[in-house]
Amino acid sequence: MRIHALTTGTVRVKQSFLFAAAGPTRQLRLFVPGDFSDRLPIHAWVVEHDGRRLLVDTGETAAARDIPFARFDVKPSDELPAALAAAGMTVDDIDEVVLTHMHGDHMDGAVHLRLPVRVHDAELAYSRSAASRFFQRVLRQPIPAGVEFEPLALDGGPFGAFEASRPLSDDGRIVAVATPGHTPGHISIICIDDEGRHMLLAGDATDTLEQLLARRHDAVGPKPAVHVATLERILAHARENPTVYLPSHDVDSAARLRDGTTLSA
Numbered sequence: 001m002r003i004h005a006l007t008t009g010t011v012r013v014k015q016s017f018l019f020a021a022a023g024p025t026r027q028l029r030l031f032v033p034g035d036f037s038d039r040l041p042i043h044a045w046v047v048e049h050d051g052r053r054l055l056v057d058t059g060e061t062a063a064a065r066d067i068p069f070a071r072f073d074v075k076p077s078d079e080l081p082a083a084l085a086a087a088g089m090t091v092d093d094i095d096e097v098v099l100t101h102m103h104g105d106h107m108d109g110a111v112h113l114r115l116p117v118r119v120h121d122a123e124l125a126y127s128r129s130a131a132s133r134f135f136q137r138v139l140r141q142p143i144p145a146g147v148e149f150e151p152l153a154l155d156g157g158p159f160g161a162f163e164a165s166r167p168l169s170d171d172g173r174i175v176a177v178a179t180p181g182h183t184p185g186h187i188s189i190i191c192i193d194d195e196g197r198h199m200l201l202a203g204d205a206t207d208t209l210e211q212l213l214a215r216r217h218d219a220v221g222p223k224p225a226v227h228v229a230t231l232e233r234i235l236a237h238a239r240e241n242p243t244v245y246l247p248s249h250d251v252d253s254a255a256r257l258r259d260g261t262t263l264s265a
Ligand SMILES: [Zn+2]
Pocket: 101, 103, 182, 204
């Protein structure tokens, strides 16, 4: 097995996004003026295993519009085809695609693919809800046109500390697990590497390792308690299995992947 970290540009986010407040001002603070972070990567991942290549998330495109709490820096030369080329691949080398969740910086790059894009069925349903459609319009983050989304049911029972899962490879070494919180249907992908480490492609389960260790919910998820319960599960999983934690926007994720640095929770 080999995992490649792709980078499709960068994003700067408001500090009130990275360090969410507890209580009723949690979401409100995203919309008032405030300082922004340094540039954070927008990662996607390719998992090469058993002669197949699975793309996990598709990255952002240059069409992304800034929103009150995120400023994107994505050039056409940062988009998925170029990010794949930097890893020695083309879009035609990809066999399968799965998304951690349906936010623009994870799904917009799907416009470059001619493959069905698998999404947790609960996430797909949420994206079509009235609340979600409202934010897509207000934040001017539409679902990309012309992409064929295919619902993925997490019907494989528990996996490790996670309540619901679905194997994505015949040998069970690539597994989608439920990590709700950031969005209701958010999933993470666990890849058991040749050394037996659980490489946890965490999407936006948190933005950083620091947020995970602090057990801090984020500023956008609809139910903070659900989010915190997921963070506890990830930490519980890491106590039972050597786990390398790889969120999409952590400046240290690429180095942790390269070095195989496990969580000691
Ligand atoms: Zn997100």
